[in-house]
């Protein structure tokens with residue numbers, strides 16, 4: 316090969332090397348917004364007092380209609396209040412997930428080591444959403460760890476009736492779009508909050524006619540390295556199916572994994588996949 320031909324070949328090779336990453340970068344700017352990796356979510360459900368198979372479908376489909384999520388649903392433990400579900404037998408049960416949605420009800424399980432098995436990955440950074448009877452699960456274990464994780468301690472609820480949830484921090488992105496005053500459709504159970512942890516911030520509450528006191532209903536919490544979003548309403552399916560409720564839970568879910576914008580919308584790439 317003569318000198319000019321060799322020179323031309325070197326130039327072509329150099330251009331090829333430069334061209335390839337440029338093309339990739341340009342293409343990435345044209346990809347649809349849902350091309351980000353989905354949020355890897357684990358929904359843990361099962362136990363007493365609620366139709367958890369139905370609720371798992373309502374929650375997973377409802378959140379997926381509003382955010383970019385891949386789901387793994389674990390419904391274990393039947394309807395007993397003290398099941399030691401197979402999922403938590405593994406020490407690394409939360410490995411591979413960005414967030415865990417706890418909608419389980421194991422109120423009579425009070426094993427301290429078991430509770431610590433559940434809370435350890437959260438303390439290390441796995442985000443969480445905690446719904447309704449999650450607050451009463453493990454409530455009598457002789458440790459504060461579950462309550463520190465939740466952000467609240469609760470041991471009972473008022474009788475199911477209509478009540479009004481009032482927003483306390485309208486500026487928080489989780490509350491963007493949520494009515495200043497909102498009633499669960501029909502009735503629901505108002506949980507009695509015995510203790511609010513110093514790491515928690517109340518976003519909404521409701522007045523309890525039995526306790527004659529305001530009870531936190533919606534809050535955020537910081538537990539170790541993880542963000543936790545909590546909501547106590549959610550006894551009946553009709554509450555979970557409500558558009559305002561599902562949008563609230565989705566914003567809390569996105570906030571917990573750092574994908575909620577200040578305007579209350581998902582950050583780029585984490586909106587629903589159409």
Ligand SMILES: [Zn+2]
Nearest residue numbers: 364448504550
């Ligand atoms: Zn309930």
